Amino acid sequence: MFWEHFAVWVAAFLTLGIYSFLYKDNPWYKLCESIFVGISAGYWFVTLFWDNIYGKFWVGVFPPTHVNELGESVRTAQPDYWLLVGAVLGLLMLLRLVPKIGWLSRWSLAFIVGATAGFYLINYFSSNVMRQVQDTIMPLFGSGFDASAYVIIGNIVVAVGTFTGLIYFFFSKEHRGAFGFSAKVGIFFLMVTFGASFGYTVMSRMSLLIGRIDFLLSDWLGLIR
Amino acid sequence: MKRQVPLLITFFVGTLLIVSIFSPATENLGEEFSVFFDVIAVFAFFLGGGNLLRVHLTKISRKREDWVYSVVTLVGFIVMLWAGLFKIGNEGGIAASVTEESSLFGMVFYSVLIPLQSTMYSLLAFFIASASYRAFRAKNREATILLVAAFIILLGRTAFGTMLTSWMPPSLSLAEIPNLAIWIMNSPNLAGQRAIMIGIGLGVVSMSLRIILGVERTYLGDDGK
Structure with missing residues (x-):
C-alpha cells in the first residue's frame, strides 16, 4: 500500500x-x-x-x-550457429572505439546498409508503389455501374488527387501551363492531407494531456472519483 | 581494403536479398537477416551507452555548468541497468519477465518512465496550440485549405462537432461534421497520402539502387569518397 x-x-x-x-x-x-x-x-x-x-x-x-x-x-x-555471424558483425561495430582499426566497423555498417537497401527496394516497391497504384486504378462507377453518387465522387477525388499529387512531385519539368495547373490542384490535395494529419496529431496530444490531468485530479488528489 | 570491402559487402548482401525474393527456398531470407540486425543493434546500443557515460562523466569531472544533472542522469541509467540486468526484486527470479510489476525495474518503469513519457508528449499539446495559431492564419489559398481540413477533422472527433450539426435533416446527413470528417479522411486525404507514399516508394527504390551499386557512399564517412 x-x-x-x-x-x-x-x-x-x-x-x-x-x-x-x-x-x-x-x-x-x-x-x-x-x-x-x-x-x-x-x-x-x-x-x-x-x-x-x-x-x-x-x-x-x-x-x-x-x-x-x-x-x-x-x-x-x-x-542456429548463423547467429554467430550477427554477433561477429556486432563486435566489429564496437571496433569504432579503437581508432587504428576503427575502419573495420564499416563492414557491419555495410551489411546493415546493404541488407536494408535490398529489403526496402522490394518491399517499398511492392507496398508503396505497386499496391497504391493498383488501388487507385479502379472502376470509378463500380464494377457493375452500381456505385452510389457518394462513392463515385469519392473515387474520382482519389484518382484525380493521387495523379495531380504525383504531378506536383515531378520536378524534372517546369510547373507551367496545364502541367502547372495540375500541380497546383495536387498542392490542394496535399494541403488537405497535411491538415488532416495536423488535426489528428493535435487530438492525440490532447488525449495524452487529458490523461495526465485525469491522473493528477483522480489518482493523486482524489478530486474525481 | 577500407573502401572496397564495405562496398562489396553492400552490393553482395543487397543483391542477395533482391534475388532471394524470386526463389521460394530463400523467400524468408529478409526475416532471417532481421535477426542479425537485432543482434547488431544491441552492440550499437553498447556504443550509445558508452557514449552517454563518457559525455556525462566528462561533464562531471570538469564541473561544467549543470553538471549535477549529469549525476542524476547517470544514477538513473545505472539504477535501471542494475535493476534490469539482475532482475532485482523479481518474484519469478531470473527466468521471469523483466517488466514484472513487482520488480524494481517494473516499478520504475510504471511509476517513473511511463508518466514521464506521456507527460513529455502531452507537453507538445501546448506547443501545438501556438503552432496552430501560426498555421491557422489563412494567409493564402493553400493555408486556408489546410485550416479548413484540420478544423473539420478536429471538430469531427469531438462531441461538440456532432452537436453542432445534429439538427440537420437525414437527407443532409453527409454534410454533418463527423461525416464530413470521415469523407475528408477517406477521399482527399487518401489521395494526398497515396501521392506521398508513391513518391516515397520511388525515392526509396532509387536510393536503394544507388546504395547497392555503390553510387551512394556517404554512409562510409569521409574515406568513402
Whole structure:
C-alpha cells in the first residue's frame, strides 16, 4: 500500500516538474528531464539485452534443454550457429572505439546498409508503389455501374488527387501551363492531407494531456472519483 | 581494403536479398537477416551507452555548468541497468519477465518512465496550440485549405462537432461534421497520402539502387569518397 502511494506521488512530482517548463526552464524541469534521459537509456539497454542478446542470440545458439522421460537432457531446438555471424558483425561495430582499426566497423555498417537497401527496394516497391497504384486504378462507377453518387465522387477525388499529387512531385519539368495547373490542384490535395494529419496529431496530444490531468485530479488528489 | 570491402559487402548482401525474393527456398531470407540486425543493434546500443557515460562523466569531472544533472542522469541509467540486468526484486527470479510489476525495474518503469513519457508528449499539446495559431492564419489559398481540413477533422472527433450539426435533416446527413470528417479522411486525404507514399516508394527504390551499386557512399564517412 505504501509503495503504491509512493509511486503515485513520484509520478505526480515528475508530471508537475515537466509541466513547470510551461512557465520557464527551471531546476525542477531539468531534474525531471535528466531522470527521463537516464532511465529511458537504461530501460532500452536492458530491454534490448533481454530481448535480443538473450532471447534471440543466446537462446538461438544455445537452445534450452529439458529432461525427457528417459532422464536424458534434450535440446528444445537445433542451435542456429548463423547467429554467430550477427554477433561477429556486432563486435566489429564496437571496433569504432579503437581508432587504428576503427575502419573495420564499416563492414557491419555495410551489411546493415546493404541488407536494408535490398529489403526496402522490394518491399517499398511492392507496398508503396505497386499496391497504391493498383488501388487507385479502379472502376470509378463500380464494377457493375452500381456505385452510389457518394462513392463515385469519392473515387474520382482519389484518382484525380493521387495523379495531380504525383504531378506536383515531378520536378524534372517546369510547373507551367496545364502541367502547372495540375500541380497546383495536387498542392490542394496535399494541403488537405497535411491538415488532416495536423488535426489528428493535435487530438492525440490532447488525449495524452487529458490523461495526465485525469491522473493528477483522480489518482493523486482524489478530486474525481 | 577500407573502401572496397564495405562496398562489396553492400552490393553482395543487397543483391542477395533482391534475388532471394524470386526463389521460394530463400523467400524468408529478409526475416532471417532481421535477426542479425537485432543482434547488431544491441552492440550499437553498447556504443550509445558508452557514449552517454563518457559525455556525462566528462561533464562531471570538469564541473561544467549543470553538471549535477549529469549525476542524476547517470544514477538513473545505472539504477535501471542494475535493476534490469539482475532482475532485482523479481518474484519469478531470473527466468521471469523483466517488466514484472513487482520488480524494481517494473516499478520504475510504471511509476517513473511511463508518466514521464506521456507527460513529455502531452507537453507538445501546448506547443501545438501556438503552432496552430501560426498555421491557422489563412494567409493564402493553400493555408486556408489546410485550416479548413484540420478544423473539420478536429471538430469531427469531438462531441461538440456532432452537436453542432445534429439538427440537420437525414437527407443532409453527409454534410454533418463527423461525416464530413470521415469523407475528408477517406477521399482527399487518401489521395494526398497515396501521392506521398508513391513518391516515397520511388525515392526509396532509387536510393536503394544507388546504395547497392555503390553510387551512394556517404554512409562510409569521409574515406568513402
